[in-house]
Amino acid sequence: MKNPHYEYLGRRMREYHRTHQWHMSEGGLFIPHAYWNMGSDSLSTWDDVGFILNGRRVIVWWQHPRRIYGEAISSMAWKEAGDGPRDDWLFEGGTKNYKMVGKSKRRKKLFTTTSRAPSEAQTEHYAKLQAIEERLTRDGIDLEVRPSWKWERLNWAMGVSLVAPLEVRNEKELAEVARLARALILQKTSLADEFPGFVYDKASWLREQALLTQARDAKAWRGA
Structure with a gap:
């Protein structure tokens, strides 16, 4: 039995897609951000990416577990x-x-x-x-963050909220976020399969804070 509300949202999505075109990359992705300030060793926290699936827009709001942990702090x-x-x-x-x-x-x-x-x-x-x-x-806090995702119907796209331990420092790495989101939607994979047993906890946070401190010290030493 069809759901009138979902049918309405689907019509709105298709109408919005026709009248508000995305500027897509050569790889068929909507990429709203630039990466001029990201290096090969940068620790990324969040990003957005869009793509078209079955004629409808999908917008992915990705966050690294370290962002969830930092916001909890x-x-x-x-x-x-x-x-x-x-x-x-x-x-x-x-x-x-x-x-x-x-x-x-x-x-x-x-x-x-x-x-x-x-x-x-x-x-x-x-x-x-x-x-x-x-x-x-x-000092860190006692918190464990695991990969998660959920999706919602909007009147202009399907929205996917994704928490996954990926690094996004360039368009190539952003494409991996889109690949993962597409595969999750199509039920071709699961986060348990992609990141078996992964958990971001206090030890993860403290390890990364030590790396950041080392990087800052090295930068200060070079500038001295």
């Missing part, structure tokens, strides 16, 4: 720091900057707003939060 730091002062310094109490307009220069128009500095209490809270996050980053 940030969330834990916010929780440990507690609620800070309610100082909306970004939007309240700023200086309004006007620009004269018109031939007579007698009228002025709001051009920009310069935010004021945060209060002393807010600055202290930010410092506390930063110290906590630095400590958790240095």
Whole structure:
């Protein structure tokens, strides 16, 4: 029995695909990002890629497990720091900057707003939060992240959220993300088959933090 909601979304996907064309690579992928700042030893965290499957768009939102782990550290730091002062310094109490307009220069128009500095209490809270996050980053937390994926129907594409231990530092490696997502959708593989027994945990995080520290030290030594 057909689902009217899914049928409607399918029509919307096809209509959107006809009227909003993707600029595809030679390999048939929609690649929204560039990789000029990625080296062969960079640790990647997230990326997006799109492709066409059975006449419909598929957009893949990929994340490395280290990103999930890092975001958990940030969330834990916010929780440990507690609620800070309610100082909306970004939007309240700023200086309004006007620009004269018109031939007579007698009228002025709001051009920009310069935010004021945060209060002393807010600055202290930010410092506390930063110290906590630095400590958790240095020591790690007890968390295990395993590969996962799920998909959802949108009115312009099929959306695939994918967590997998791949490295994406160039278009060739991004193509592997697209290959994996396509194979998962078509049930030609599973994450258990692709990454048997994989888990990203505290040991993984600390090992990578040590590599990052070594890379920073080496860069500082070269610049000295």
